[in-house]
Amino acid sequence: MARSKISTFDDWIDYFRQWQKDIGYDSGLLGDYKFETKLGEIHTPEIEFGDFRGQPKWQRVEQMPNQSIRDALLNLIVYQSDTEFASVEQQKNLLDNAPTDYDRQSLIRVNSEEMRHGWQMCYLLVTYFGDSGRLEAQKLLERRAFNGNRLLGSFNAPVNNWLDFFTYTQFVDRDGKFQLTMLSHSGFAPLAESVTYMLKEESFHMFTGNTGLTRIVRARKIPLPIVQKYFNKWLSTAYDLFGTDHSSSAQWAYVWGLKGRYNEHEAREPVEKEKLNELAREHYLAECRKLVDALNQHIPEGQPRLTIPDFKFHRSIGEFSGKPYSIRGELLSPDEYQKHLVEVLPTPEDERRLNEIFKEKDWVLQMN
Numbered sequence: 067m068a069r070s071k072i073s074t075f076d077d078w079i080d081y082f083r084q085w086q087k088d089i090g091y092d093s094g095l096l097g098d099y100k101f102e103t104k105l106g107e108i109h110t111p112e113i114e115f116g117d118f119r120g121q122p123k124w125q126r127v128e129q130m131p132n133q134s135i136r137d138a139l140l141n142l143i144v145y146q147s148d149t150e151f152a153s154v155e156q157q158k159n160l161l162d163n164a165p166t167d168y169d170r171q172s173l174i175r176v177n178s179e180e181m182r183h184g185w186q187m188c189y190l191l192v193t194y195f196g197d198s199g200r201l202e203a204q205k206l207l208e209r210r211a212f213n214g215n216r217l218l219g220s221f222n223a224p225v226n227n228w229l230d231f232f233t234y235t236q237f238v239d240r241d242g243k244f245q246l247t248m249l250s251h252s253g254f255a256p257l258a259e260s261v262t263y264m265l266k267e268e269s270f271h272m273f274t275g276n277t278g279l280t281r282i283v284r285a286r287k288i289p290l291p292i293v294q295k296y297f298n299k300w301l302s303t304a305y306d307l308f309g310t311d312h313s314s315s316a317q318w319a320y321v322w323g324l325k326g327r328y329n330e331h332e333a334r335e336p337v338e339k340e341k342l343n344e345l346a347r348e349h350y351l352a353e354c355r356k357l358v359d360a361l362n363q364h365i366p367e368g369q370p371r372l373t374i375p376d377f378k379f380h381r382s383i384g385e386f387s388g389k390p391y392s393i394r395g396e397l398l399s400p401d402e403y404q405k406h407l408v409e410v411l412p413t414p415e416d417e418r419r420l421n422e423i424f425k426e427k428d429w430v431l432q433m434n
Contacts, residue, residue, distance in 0.1 A: 071200075074192070075188075078200070078204070081207050082185065084207075089158065090158065095161065096177075096178050101181065101185050102182075102185075103185070103260070104182075104260075104263040105256075105259040105260060105263055106260075106262030107259070108123065108255060108262065109250065109258070109331060111255075113253035113323040114251050114323070116320055117322065119323065121253075123253050123258065124253055124255060126194065127254075134318075134322075135322045136195075138315070138318060138319055139252075139254055139324050140198065140199065143191055144187075144202050144206070146245065146246075147188055148209065148216055148218070149218060149220075149242065152218075152221035153234075154177050154184075155210060156223070156225040157177060157231060157234075158177065159226075160228060161174070163424070164228070165427060165429065165430050166427075166430070166432060169278070173231070175270065176270070180271075182267070183267070186263075188203040188206060189260075190256055193256075194256065212224075219382050220304060220306070223299070226417060227417065227420055228278070228430070229282065229288065229293065230299075232274070233299070233300045234275065235271050235272060235274050235275030236272065236278075236279055237275070237297070237301050237304050237354065239268060239272050240353065241350065242268055243269075244308075244349070246264055246265050246268060248325050250326075251325070252326070253324060254324065276357060277433070279361060280360075280364065281430045281431040281433070283364045284431050285428060287426070287428060288423055289419075290370050291370065292412070292416050292419065293372060294373070295410060295413075295416060297372060297373075298393055301354065301374055302379050303380075305347060308347040308350065309343040309383070310384045310385075311344055311384050313342065313343045316339075320342055321339065327345065328345075328346045328349050328350075347377065351374065354374050355374060358372050358374055375410075376394055376395030378391035379391050380411075390406075391403075392410075
């Protein structure tokens with residue numbers, strides 16, 4: 067993409083159209099879908115937590131008390147934006163081999179809404195953050211998931227097939243719900259208004275993943291041990307998306323009123339600022355366990371049950387980064403761990419087997 071300076075949001079829109087072409091996304095698939103900024107209702111007009119609690123939410127960046135708060139807010143928006151564009155880059159290769167027309171249309175809807183979410187975040191960057199925001203909005207369209215330079219690990223991992231996609235939308239998009247929920251309490255009103263509407267659209271993405279996996283389990287064509295491997299792949303990356311343990315940046319984001327707890331609207335206990343990421347991850351783990359338990363209700367007696375991997379497994383950031391823990395949380399020797407990874411993560415042989423299964427159209431139940 068030829069680089070020229072972005073001065074207005076219309077300039078950025080031109081970059082966005084070029085990005086679609088550069089990644090090979092046929093915009094004609096989107097039909098009459100309209101890209102636009104959409105705002106939802108905020109929880110309250112006052113800042114809800116932190117040092118500025120009770121003060122009016124900021125409508126402009128210039129109202130914030132200092133540059134450190136503005137920089138932290140900019141960083142939060144950039145990271146959120148990066149995930150939206152990356153997911154489209156990861157998933158676009160599935161458009162030509164959808165198992166049903168319903169699934170293809172669902173993927174197109176997911177892609178269009180992810181694009182719009184990135185559009186929404188870049189609108190904030192270009193409109194409110196001056197030259198630095200315009201530069202970041204431009205850079206968001208220059209990184210590529212398939213080049214491995216998106217900002218977070220999950221969004222550089224390949225989505226090679228529809229089992230990948232359904233597992234991704236079940237678990238990685240669910241992390242997105244958690245992140246957006248925490249940002250919906252932001253003291254910066256334009257961000258809070260943006261993500262409350264994005265949350266409404268995100269629910270369809272998770273629905274797509276959950277119903278897709280349910281249809282796979284009920285069809286009983288894909289071996290459950292292979293399904294489990296994809297759970298291990300995506301959940302271990304999703305755990306990283308909650309950030310490092312004892313994160314100082316999470317603490318400051320809370321103190322400054324930029325990003326709340328996942329249950330901020332109902333929490334009664336005092337905040338543990340040094341454990342914000344860990345607490346969000348615990349809520350996520352509990353929700354994922356319930357989802358997997360529900361899937362197991364469709365598995366006949368005597369068949370293996372699906373599980374979620376231990377949160378120490380295959381981590382790339384935080385306290386357990388690079389440490390050889392098994393999917394059950396057991397500490398292994400380095401050699402044992404390398405053998406374990408081959409056993410519990412998808413392999414080329416698994417992909418070949420899936421490709422054979424996918425040739426028949428009965429591997430996933432039809433939607434009623």
